[in-house]
Structures are given as structure tokens and as C-alpha cells.
Amino acid sequence: MPSMDIVSEINLEEVKNATENAVRELATRFDFRGTNASFEWKSPAVTMKGDSDAQLKQMAEMLRGQLVKRKVDAKALTLGSVESSGRNFNQVATFKEGIEQPVAKKVVKLIKDSKLKVQASIQGEQVRVTGKKRDDLQAVMQLLRETDLEQSFQFNNFKD
Template structure:
């Protein structure tokens, strides 16, 4: 029976490349000369450091522009609170979301069931599997999910025919 998985995962290789490019731009920019502005990547967490909250905003802007250029959706970013560290320096933890949370997965299943399409949706861990009798039904379900679920960056993979 044809099926596909609906997932929400950031490409970590592109995130790492965007982080490297952002750090390179930060070190060469004139307005960051002599400051401790940088971005560190540890597994799924980005930590932005700067001398002031204004500079921290600039560092975030540089990072988001590099992510967008590398086709990484900024909806994957979960921006934390600004924390003060020693003196005037500040830091901010930015988490990279992975997987579909249970509430969002239930919403996707409800949307598929309410559409009256000839497909079924089931939650498989942090993904939602959509199965149907025909490939055309699955493609229509993909188009409908792209339109209906705008708050999550959805990807469709593991398509089986």
C-alpha cells in the first residue's frame, strides 16, 4: 500500500555551514571589531554571544540570513531568553527543533481525517505516516498539508509505492 512519512527535521549539515559562514562574517564586520561576538554550535543547540543586547540582535540577524541562503527554514529555530554573563556580555541559546511534537501530530491527523480524502494518517514516533490506495490521493494529501499546516516546516520522505 503506498505511503509516505511527514517529518520536520532540519538539515544539520547546512546548519553547521551557515554557522561557519555567520562566524566568518561576524569576525570581518567593522561593527563587531574588538567584541566577543560569536555563535557556537553544539549538537542541536546554537549559542550566540555578544557584548550587548543590540549586538546580539545583529548576530541573530546574520545567522538567520545565512540559514535562509542555505535553504534552512527559520521556523526550526526556538529562540531562548537573553542571559547576562559576566560584566555587560550576554548570551542566548537557540535550539534547533527536531521532529513533530505530539500536539502538532494530532493536528495533522485531524486535518487528514476531516478532509474526507481516501487516506489514513497514523502517528509514528516523531513523524506522521500517511497511507492510501492511490498515489494521486497521497500527492493530494501532501498538497493539502502544505497549505493547511503553515506553522511547521514539513517535509515528506520515505515515499513507498
């Protein structure tokens, strides 16, 4: 009986590479010359420092762009609140891994409501889907790609 696991994982090495690319881009940008803007990688988070809130927004877009170039789903990126101390502004960008219980329940409910002939069960931080046909599992994949649950999903252990 075919089965697969729905997981939410990111490659932290690619995130590190994207951060390093954003640092290089920051150095070449004319509008950031002479400022204290910087990216700092501390696994599994990126700290952005700048002179203003507007700079942090631009830096977040830079980081998102670099993540997309490195094929890391930008939905995994979560921006924290902006902290300011005098003229320095900081913001921490974290990355979601694992499917939390409420999201997993939404995924299972979505699969059951689709009337596909598959069974979905929550197993820790992943969802296992089994069905009689491989096509049904591929339909579940397509369904999750089209639905916006504000989290990136990957499909592992696809077995016939």
C-alpha cells in the same frame, strides 16, 4: 497502496556550515568590529554571545539568513531566552527535530478535516499517511506546506 511518512528532521552538518558562514559574516561586519560578539556551535545548538540584546537580534537574523542559504528550514530554529551577566549577553538557538505529540495530532486532524481519501496515523515522532492514489498523498503534502504549524516538515518513504 501508496504511503509516505511526514517527519521533521534537519541536517545538522548544514547547520554547522551555516554557523561557520555566520562567523565569517560577523568578522566582516563593520558594526561588530571591536565587540565580543561570537557564534559557538555545540551540536545540536548554537550559542550566540554579544554586548547587547540588539546585537543578539542582529546575530539571530544573520544565522537565519545563512540557514536559508544552506536550504535548512528556518522554522526549525528556536531561540532561547536572553541571559545577561554584566556586559555579556548570551542566547542559545536550538533546532527542533521530530514531531511532538500535540503537533502530530494537529496534523492528523488537519488531514482528516480536508476530506481527502487518506488515512493518517501517528507513529512515534512521525505521521504515516496511506491512500489509494498518489495524487491524494501529493494533496496532503501541499496542504501541509500551505498550513503554518510553526514546524518544518519533510516527506520520506514515498512508496507506490
